[in-house]
Amino acid sequence: MSPLESSSPLSLSNTCWIPSSTDAYTTFEGFYPEQRYNSQSADALTASFDIFTPLQSRTSAKIRPGTFVVFALSTADLAHEYPEDSDDYRKICQYIPGRYLGLVTSVFARWNEDDGSTVEDVIVHFVSKYTPQHSMVANHFMPIFPVGNTVPADSSALHTSILFPWIDHKQWTTLGVRLRVCQTNPSALVFELRNEDFEHFEDKAGKDYARLSVAPFALPAEIWFDIRNHPDIREPSCFLEDVDSLESIIAGCMPRDHESSALDKEWKT
Numbered sequence: 624m625s626p627l628e629s630s631s632p633l634s635l636s637n638t639c640w641i642p643s644s645t646d647a648y649t650t651f652e653g654f655y656p657e658q659r660y661n662s663q664s665a666d667a668l669t670a671s672f673d674i675f676t677p678l679q680s681r682t683s684a685k686i687r688p689g690t691f692v693v694f695a696l697s698t699a700d701l702a703h704e705y706p707e708d709s710d711d712y713r714k715i716c717q718y719i720p721g722r723y724l725g726l727v728t729s730v731f732a733r734w735n736e737d738d739g740s741t742v743e744d745v746i747v748h749f750v751s752k753y754t755p756q757h758s759m760v761a762n763h764f765m766p767i768f769p770v771g772n773t774v775p776a777d778s779s780a781l782h783t784s785i786l787f788p789w790i791d792h793k794q795w796t797t798l799g800v801r802l803r804v805c806q807t808n809p810s811a812l813v814f815e816l817r818n819e820d821f822e823h824f825e826d827k828a829g830k831d832y833a834r835l836s837v838a839p840f841a842l843p844a845e846i847w848f849d850i851r852n853h854p855d856i857r858e859p860s861c862f863l864e865d866v867d868s869l870e871s872i873i874a875g876c877m878p879r880d881h882e883s884s885a886l887d888k889e890w891k892t
Contacts, residue, residue, distance in 0.1 A: 685807065686745055686846070689821040690727045691783070691814040693850050694747060696720040696865055697843040700805040714872045720865045721857035724750040724850060726794055726816070728828070744841045748799035748828070749859040750792055756860075763831040764793040765824060781820045785812065788851050796828040798859060803841035810849035842866075 686692070702715035725747035732743045754764050768780040771791045781794055816824065847853070 685741065685743060686727050686730055686804065687815065688727055688730055689816040689818075690848070691724065691750065691787075691816075691850050692727055692747065693722050693724055693847040693853050693856065694802060694844045695722045696869065697805040697845045698869070699845075700803075700843040701869065711873060711875075715869065718868060718872065720869075721861050722847075722853055722855055723859065723862060724792075724853075724856050725799060726750060726824070728799070728824075743804040744801060745804060745846075746799060746801050748797075749795045749862075751795060751859055752792060753858070754793055755795055755798060760797055760831070763797045764795050765827055767792045767794050779823065781824060782817050783820075784815050784817055787814060794824065795859070796824070796831045800862065801841045802844035802846070804846055805843045806845040808845070808847040808849070810847070812851075813848050814850055 698715050698718050698720060702712045705712040705715070727745050728748050729746040730743065731745070732741055734741050750767070751764075755761055766780040767787050768782045769787065769790045770780050
């Protein structure tokens with residue numbers, strides 16, 4: 624049986640809600656609905672993503688923890704799993720996913736001894752203009768310097784080695800995604816947290832993440848190191864829309880009504 628024919632149910636809540644870079648992951652009980660997708664569409668999407676299996680060795684390769692990146696789902700790598708003359712291939716390639724801003728907090732790498740290549744997963748915590756909207760995680764964030772009048776004077780903002788290019792952005796401490804790095808766009812200008820600030824983030828995230836869980840697989844992604852000049856950066860809640868749209872393409876069904884999704888309502892509450 625091929626890896627595209629055998630899959631376990633996809634839990635997007637586990638994909639998008641994750642702890643800090645600590646190795647100890649447990650379950651956040653009672654927070655998510657038991658079933659995120661119907662079984663038909665979930666199996667189809669998970670089968671496509673199951674080829675991006677988890678990596679065991681935990682070490683830094685090309686991307687360092689503490690680095691800010693812009694990322695998007697890699698439709699090119701997802702489409703590659705289908706025949707080039709198929710409707711699935713064409714529709715996936717035509718889909719334009721959104722771009723998102725985040726902080727790399729963990730790196731998992733594996734070397735292929737046969738060809739010397741490196742396969743890399745990263746955990747990325749979302750960055751947003753806004754605080755998390757759900758009441759249970761409303762304070763699970765840290766301001767990023769520079770800050771304006773919206774941040775209390777006694778707040779301890781995170782500082783970067785090079786001045787962060789936007790004002791009043793928030794680093795979320797428990798919400799993010801696990802990605803398989805399929806394509807990178809390098810830059811001479813990279814925005815990183817100072818070492819002491821990354822430690823500060825990990826301390827806060829370690830207190831916030833209790834009973835959250837991390838997805839056992841990664842989603843294929845393209846990553847940009849230069850986080851400037853991306854006027855179309857979307858808010859974290861829109862990430863679910865990208866996955867839903869690709870799910871609909873792969874499952875061959877109409878897009879789901881977002882208003883009827885319990886998990887979407889968690890984002891919007």
